[in-house]
Amino acid sequence: MEGQHSFYKLIASIVTIYILYVLVNDFVVDPHAQTFLSYKTGLRRELKPQIWLIVMYIHVGFACVAMASGLMNFSTRSYWKRRRFHRVNGYVYAASVLIVVLTSGYMAPYATGGQISSMGFNLLNIFWLLITTTALVHIFRKQIIQHRRWMVRSYAFCFTNMLIHLFTFMLHQLIGQAYVESYVIALYSAIVLVLVAPELFLRMEKPFMMFRK
Numbered sequence: 001m002e003g004q005h006s007f008y009k010l011i012a013s014i015v016t017i018y019i020l021y022v023l024v025n026d027f028v029v030d031p032h033a034q035t036f037l038s039y040k041t042g043l044r045r046e047l048k049p050q051i052w053l054i055v056m057y058i059h060v061g062f063a064c065v066a067m068a069s070g071l072m073n074f075s076t077r078s079y080w081k082r083r084r085f086h087r088v089n090g091y092v093y094a095a096s097v098l099i100v101v102l103t104s105g106y107m108a109p110y111a112t113g114g115q116i117s118s119m120g121f122n123l124l125n126i127f128w129l130l131i132t133t134t135a136l137v138h139i140f141r142k143q144i145i146q147h148r149r150w151m152v153r154s155y156a157f158c159f160t161n162m163l164i165h166l167f168t169f170m171l172h173q174l175i176g177q178a179y180v181e182s183y184v185i186a187l188y189s190a191i192v193l194v195l196v197a198p199e200l201f202l203r204m205e206k207p208f209m210m211f212r213k
């Protein structure tokens with residue numbers, strides 16, 4: 001039980017630190033995303049920086065809401081003691097996922113790395129929508145265990161950006177691989193991880209015992 005408690009705290013700490021990092025980096029340190037945009041060369045479509053930036057702000061804002069609301073709903077206190085909060089917060093999560101996917105759909109054609117990256121992001125969009133919808137359908141049918149399992153799978157997608165940055169940093173800064181190649185490899189590694197990690201997690205934990213607060 002103590003291990004489960006600690007795991008929730010670990011995830012909560014990572015999520016909190018990452019949300020703060022993203023907000024400070026994208027809205028204060030580099031509000032025009034100049035560093036990130038500087039790697040976009042040879043794009044097939046002309047990128048309109050003003051529109052892209054607005055879409056990126058919306059994307060980042062709702063991505064942070066999805067990370068925070070999803071985390072809160074995994075707390076056992078939320079779904080047993082505060083069921084109304086859990087339901088409303090769940091809809092906030094689902095709406096945020098939809099907005100992140102729609103904004104991602106706009107940004108995908110301009111993704112760093114070109115068509116191969118665009119494909120990766122579009123795959124993520126499709127998977128995330130399908131998985132989150134499956135989780136919702138289960139709860140509409142009152143299938144709580146399946147709902148929770150699909151929500152674990154859905155929540156893993158909230159770590160996509162963090163994983164891309166982590167892998168890009170390792171490949172580019174530590175190993176010296178070119179930035180764009182590092183980014184593409186990082187993107188596909190992140191896709192594999194957000195799909196595989198929840199399966200491993202679900203196999204290891206006993207139903208209903210994990211993510212306790």
Ligand code: HEM
Nearest residue numbers: 036060063104107108110111112121124125157158160161
């Ligand atoms: C929920 C956590 C997420 C956060 C905090 C987040 C944040 C960000 C940020 C800050 C950027 C700007 C570039 C950068 O600094 O990385 C970005 C770009 C992007 N994100 Fe997300 N994101 C998240 C999840 C996702 C997911 C799940 C998808 C796909 C379904 C996605 C698709 C995109 C796309 C397509 C871009 C543009 C990439 C490019 O131009 O190369 N994001 N995101």
